[in-house]
Amino acid sequence: MKHVPYVGSGPYCYANSFAMMLGVDAPSTVTIEFATSSPFGMQLLGGTLPFFDPYGWTPEAGFDAALDAMGWISAVTKSNSKEDALAQLELALSEGPVWVGPVEMGHLRHQPGMNGPIGADHYLVVLAVDDEGVRMHDPQGYPFSTLPLDDFLTAWRAETIDYGDSFTMRTDFRRVQVVQEDDVIRASLPAALRWLSMKHPQHVSEGTVGNEEAAELLAGMIEGGCSDDLRGHLIHFAVRVGARRLADAATCLARVGGAEAAKIASNQALLIGSLQYPLAVGRDAEAAAILRQLAPGYSQLLGALQGLSQNP
Structure with missing residues (x-):
């Protein structure tokens, strides 16, 4: 199948938040996501929770x-208490919007159905703190949304997120060098290789x-009886973002002459995207078979990236 770049909605919260902070000089979110190395691998966290990232x-x-x-560079601030975090946030907002996260998505009650922690990380751009609470651009699809201050601070504490620190924000985004998008992609290839190799x-x-x-272990888990929690995680988040990341990786790799790597990444994206329907309707044997097709593609992609890095 010919690779067709994906354009549309999806859980790209930090790439979208970075793009908002960088403004008119921002690379595309396709390139931003590629530069984070997110497409280059798969992990089963703790042997039970799947993510299509390294x-x-x-x-x-x-x-x-x-x-x-x-x-670009930015300044990172972390606070030890909600009082200090709020003071730091209000001070930073006097200079412009503030990039915030991770936050616990389950406490973002402006999103329908969010009534408590769900262990899902998220990133936001805060615009103001006023009498209505915290006003933000939430890249989940809620521009200029508001949230009561207590709910926002509880989300920002991020106690139920398994990485990062409470009350983390980034400010003072400054462009220190003009880098064309193709050069951003090339500069990101060594990190992609490191992550995909699983060595660091x-x-x-x-x-x-x-x-x-x-991939093989997840296939066995799904065949053995896919729990509601695992199915929900896959069909509402992991499959959607995993397929998009690899589709974007294929687009980026093709731009810099990595035709073979792009072909493999595109096929990996197709396989991950193909999981959505069988998992949504309970055709678990079909989903397991797709995962087993997906498994060898990671070593194939590693080999193609090594070849690209040796012959840029």
Whole structure:
């Protein structure tokens, strides 16, 4: 199948938030996501929770490298109490919008159905704190939304997120070098290789497995009886973002002459996207078979990226 780039909605919260903060000079969200290395691998966290992102990777692990590749820097602030966090936020807002996260999505009660922690991370751009609470651009699809201050601070505490620190924000985004998008992609290839090789994990909980082993193990879990929680995680988040990440990776790799790597990434995207229907309707044997087709693609993509890096 010919690769067709995806354009549409989806859970790209930090890439969209970065794009808002960088303004008119922002690369496309396709390139921002690529630069974080998110497409390059799969992990089964703790041996039970699947993510189509690299072994040992978290969003925070990719942010600074992505900004560096794009020619930007920012200042990171972390607070120890909600009082200090609020004071820091209000001070920063006097200079402009503030990038905030991770936050616990389940406490974002402006989103329908959110009534408490669900262990899902999220990123936002805060615009103001006023009498109505916190006003923000929520890239989940809620521009200029408001949230009562107490709910926002509870979400920002991020106690139920398994990485990062409470009350983290980024400010003072500055462009220090003009980098064209193709050069951002090229500059991000070494990090992509490191993550896909599984040699430099940063956040590995006990029992976590990656890439082919993760795909095979998940296939067995689904065949053995897919729980409602696992199915919900896959069809509402993991499959959607995983397919999009790899589709965007294919687009980026093709731009810099990586035709073989782009072809493999596109096929991986197709396979992950193909999981959505069978998982949604309970055709679990079909989903397991797709995962087993997906498994060898990670080593194939690694080989193609190694070839691209040796012959840029």
